[in-house]
Amino acid sequence: MLIKKAKIVKVNTIKLKKGDKVRVIAGKDKGQEGKILKVLPRRNAVIVERVNFVKKHMRARSVQEQGGIVEKEAPILISKVAIVCPKCNQTARVKYTTIESGAKVRVCSKCSEMIDE
Numbered sequence: 001m002l003i004k005k006a007k008i009v010k011v012n013t014i015k016l017k018k019g020d021k022v023r024v025i026a027g028k029d030k031g032q033e034g035k036i037l038k039v040l041p042r043r044n045a046v047i048v049e050r051v052n053f054v055k056k057h058m059r060a061r062s063v064q065e066q067g068g069i070v071e072k073e074a075p076i077l078i079s080k081v082a083i084v085c086p087k088c089n090q091t092a093r094v095k096y097t098t099i100e101s102g103a104k105v106r107v108c109s110k111c112s113e114m115i116d117e
C-alpha cells in the first residue's frame with residue numbers, strides 16, 4: 001500500500017471539532033470517551049458528552065422549571081483529551097495534510113487515514 005507523504009502544516013489553532021470522538025487521558029474522568037459537544041477556543045477547552053459532569057444548583061425560575069441540583073457537562077482542557085481515530089480506533093494526534101484538490105484535511109498520526117470524510 002502506498003502511503004502518501006503527509007505535508008505537515010504547523011498551526012496553533014485547535015485541531016478538535018464538534019462531533020469528534022475523544023478519550024480523556026488525564027484527570028478524574030480518565031478513560032472516558034464521548035463526542036465533543038462544543039469547542040471553546042478562548043478557554044482552550046472542549047465540552048464532551050457525558051464527561052466531566054458537575055452538579056449545579058439551579059434556582060427555579062418558573063413554575064414549569066424545577067429548581068434543585070442539575071448535572072451538567074463542564075469544559076475540559078484540550079490537553080486532557082485525545083482524539084479517537086474513527087479509522088483505527090486508537091487515540092492519536094491530529095495532523096494536517098493537503099490533498100490533491102488543495103483542501104487541507106485532518107489525518108490520524110497513527111494510521112495516516114483521514115479523520116474527516
Ligand SMILES: [Zn+2]
Binds near residue numbers: 085086087108110111
Ligand atoms: Zn487512525
